[in-house]
Amino acid sequence: MxxxxxxxxxxxxxxxxxxxxxxxxxxxxxxxxxxxMTFLIQSIGEILLIAFSMTFLIxxxxxxxxxxxxxxxxxxxxxxxxxxxxxxxxxxFVALLVGTICGAINGLLVTRLGLQSLAVxxxxxxxxxxxxxxxxxxxxxxxxPTSFTSLNYKGLLGTWVPYVxxxxxxxxVAFGITLHSTRLGRWxxxxxxxxxxxxxxxxPVRRVVLGLFVSNGFMAGLAGVVYTIRFASxxxxxxxxxxxxxxxxxLFAGVSIFGGVGTxxxxxxAVFFFGAIRSLLRLNDFTANxxxxxxxxxxxxxxxxxxxxxxxxxYRASRxxxxxxxxxxQIRPHTDPQPANP
Amino acid sequence: MTTVAxxxxxxxxxxxxxxxxxxTLLRRRxxxxxxxxxxxxxGTSISNHRFLSSQGRTDLMLAAAITGMVAIxxxxxxxxxxxxxxxxxxxGLAAYAAGTAIxxxxxxxxxxxxxxxxxxxxxxxxxxGLLIALLDLPALVVTLGTLYVVAGIQAKIVGxxxxxxxxxxxxxxxxxxxxxxxxxxxxxxxxxxxxxASLYLRHAHSGRDLYAVGxxxxxxxxxxxPVRTRTIVAYLVSGGCAGAAGVLFVARLGGVDANxxxxxxxxxxxxxxxxxxxxxxxxxxxxxxxxxxxxxxTIGFSLSALSIPEFWQQAVNGAxxxxxxxxxxxxxxxxxxxxxxxxx
Numbered sequence: 001m002x003x004x005x006x007x008x009x010x011x012x013x014x015x016x017x018x019x020x021x022x023x024x025x026x027x028x029x030x031x032x033x034x035x036x037m038t039f040l041i042q043s044i045g046e047i048l049l050i051a052f053s054m055t056f057l058i059x060x061x062x063x064x065x066x067x068x069x070x071x072x073x074x075x076x077x078x079x080x081x082x083x084x085x086x087x088x089x090x091x092x093f094v095a096l097l098v099g100t101i102c103g104a105i106n107g108l109l110v111t112r113l114g115l116q117s118l119a120v121x122x123x124x125x126x127x128x129x130x131x132x133x134x135x136x137x138x139x140x141x142x143x144x145p146t147s148f149t150s151l152n153y154k155g156l157l158g159t160w161v162p163y164v165x166x167x168x169x170x171x172x173v174a175f176g177i178t179l180h181s182t183r184l185g186r187w188x189x190x191x192x193x194x195x196x197x198x199x200x201x202x203x204p205v206r207r208v209v210l211g212l213f214v215s216n217g218f219m220a221g222l223a224g225v226v227y228t229i230r231f232a233s234x235x236x237x238x239x240x241x242x243x244x245x246x247x248x249x250x251l252f253a254g255v256s257i258f259g260g261v262g263t264x265x266x267x268x269x270a271v272f273f274f275g276a277i278r279s280l281l282r283l284n285d286f287t288a289n290x291x292x293x294x295x296x297x298x299x300x301x302x303x304x305x306x307x308x309x310x311x312x313x314x315y316r317a318s319r320x321x322x323x324x325x326x327x328x329x330q331i332r333p334h335t336d337p338q339p340a341n342p
Numbered sequence: 343m344t345t346v347a348x349x350x351x352x353x354x355x356x357x358x359x360x361x362x363x364x365x366t367l368l369r370r371r372x373x374x375x376x377x378x379x380x381x382x383x384x385g386t387s388i389s390n391h392r393f394l395s396s397q398g399r400t401d402l403m404l405a406a407a408i409t410g411m412v413a414i415x416x417x418x419x420x421x422x423x424x425x426x427x428x429x430x431x432x433x434g435l436a437a438y439a440a441g442t443a444i445x446x447x448x449x450x451x452x453x454x455x456x457x458x459x460x461x462x463x464x465x466x467x468x469x470x471g472l473l474i475a476l477l478d479l480p481a482l483v484v485t486l487g488t489l490y491v492v493a494g495i496q497a498k499i500v501g502x503x504x505x506x507x508x509x510x511x512x513x514x515x516x517x518x519x520x521x522x523x524x525x526x527x528x529x530x531x532x533x534x535x536x537x538x539a540s541l542y543l544r545h546a547h548s549g550r551d552l553y554a555v556g557x558x559x560x561x562x563x564x565x566x567x568p569v570r571t572r573t574i575v576a577y578l579v580s581g582g583c584a585g586a587a588g589v590l591f592v593a594r595l596g597g598v599d600a601n602x603x604x605x606x607x608x609x610x611x612x613x614x615x616x617x618x619x620x621x622x623x624x625x626x627x628x629x630x631x632x633x634x635x636x637x638x639x640t641i642g643f644s645l646s647a648l649s650i651p652e653f654w655q656q657a658v659n660g661a662x663x664x665x666x667x668x669x670x671x672x673x674x675x676x677x678x679x680x681x682x683x684x685x686x
Contacts, residue, residue, distance in 0.1 A: 119615055127660025251486075288497075292490050293494030293498070297490075304473065
């Protein structure tokens with residue numbers, strides 16, 4: 001019981017990920033091989049990159065559903081620029097720029113016009129995806145140079161570690177430190193708790209939120225580049241549905257959809273956990289459809305378990321005599337109104 | 343605490359004043375969508391005479407009917423400041439269940455198809471509603487979870503054996519394309535359900551409750567509205583409509599595969615929002631949502647009729663959604679400013 005009271009979901013999630021790796025290594029002999037680990041990290045690379053910046057947005061009480069379309073548009077921009085200039089560094093720069101601009105458009109619509117981010121990004125989800133088709137149309141791109149795409153299967157310094165690990169570590173550390181031990185990070189939490197209160201204490205709410213959308217656009221653009229390298233192609237229908245995977249991981253990690261609560265390490269753990277579970281199930285001949293069912297069920301359980309736990313605690317607290325009652329003071333029952341639940 | 347929180351005053355219970363308020367809202371919001379719809383219809387048919395031919399009209403209305411059907415249910419949920427993302431996969435699962443129920447059988451199984459499809463929808467809706475209402479879980483998370491689960495179940499049970507028109511009874515296939523008074527039968531069904539839903543939301547006590555809950559959930563609970571019951575009912579309606587739309591889907595396309603209904607959820611929410619349903623609850627009508635669905639579908643069809651490459655469609659839909667919510671926002675700001683000066 002004592003142990004249960006100290007139970008914290010966000011600390012538990014990375015443990016869960018580690019435990020899955022541990023159990024997996026016993027369960028299937030191929031699981032903890034270098035080949036499978038390379039594949040596992042590559043398969044979660046783009047999702048984790050976006051999850052870093054998405055955590056900031058959700059903690060600040062906003063959301064961005066358009067990330068998969070931004071990643072696809074960035075990938076298409078990369079392909080388009082490569083087709084026309086034949087210069088990879090320029091193409092990558094353009095891709096990142098496109099992502100950043102897309103994020104800025106989302107941010108400006110939300111902060112300048114005061115629109116709901118959910119509605120805005122459902123709109124830009126369709127808009128950016130449409131632009132992918134407009135940009136590439138039915139053209140066939142000339143293939144990317146092997147010096148570019150070979151990044152994917154050449155390990156770091158000749159080891160099995162894929163190059164994307166560098167990006168994950170650099171951005172993971174940068175975003176983690178920013179969220180949890182800088183002033184900006186505290187601001188993000190304050191904004192998520194209450195925008196009005198944050199404004200009253202002098203936090204430049206609009207500018208911070210705009211910045212979060214811009215950084216999220218940049219990260220989605222980066223994910224688009226990584227995606228292009230992984231599949232060695234730029235396609236208008238790439239990365240479809242990735243937004244739901246990113247958001248599912250963040251919510252599983254205990255980031256509150258209402259803002260103000262969340263940790264980056266839990267989100268990282270959740271992405272690894274989902275990746276490990278999927279990899280393990282795939283090794284055990286589960287199909288992609290069954291993986292989808294497992295992902296959805298875990299998402300549901302991740303919100304149900306804390307809620308049911310909370311109910312039990314409330315019930316127990318209501319049964320236990322309060323200090324006032326033990327002292328013989330009569331208290332009128334008090335009922336709280338239902339909380340808002342968007 | 344120096345001040346005592348004022349007891350929430352119940353919203354005015356006189357239906358007359360509520361109706362008057364609704365009427366002006368109707369004038370303000372559905373009208374521009376209707377006008378836009380007319381402009382697109384007329385403009386396209388001028389440049390392409392075949393656009394509004396009898397076949398063109400039928401195709402257009404059949405496509406709009408399915409989106410519209412789901413949009414009716416989604417409106418109930420959006421009005422309460424909730425969201426239902428699982429409608430797309432519910433549609434797909436219900437379509438497959440209904441198709442399986444009547445395949446290889448004789449004619450006259452229309453009712454059976456609807457019963458099965460709607461039952462599947464109600465099950466998903468009940469599951470969503472119970473979790474969201476009883477455990478106070480965030481609607482976005484729960485319905486995202488059921489979206490995955492239902493889509494996975496659908497893909498798993500369908501597998502490679504998709505249902506094609508050969509399996510389905512002949513009268514069911516013809517039901518999907520038959521017309522009555524020049525309008526497809528499917529569209530009549532949607533219109534009928536739209537009228538019932540519209541009357542319910544506008545006149546029934548419990549229907550008005552949805553607006554109250556969406557405008558201010560804590561206040562609605564304080565004035566004694568059974569918020570949980572209403573939430574569960576709204577999700578049942580949403581699931582049931584998605585299930586019924588699944589049946590329309592099989593009837594129209596004459597088949598189901600493992601991906602049926604994928605991506606419908608965002609198209610439906612876009613249709614509702616374009617039609618003036620506030621994504622954060624409290625305002626909007628079924629008529630608006632149906633007009634929104636019609637408008638989005640019409641634009642899609644008119645792009646191909648104007649031989650604009652089809653891939654512009656998604657970009658246009660997204661841009662239209664952004665324009666719609668921006669316009670709403672500007673109207674709201676103007677109205678608030680006007681009210682503030684009036685009170686001064």
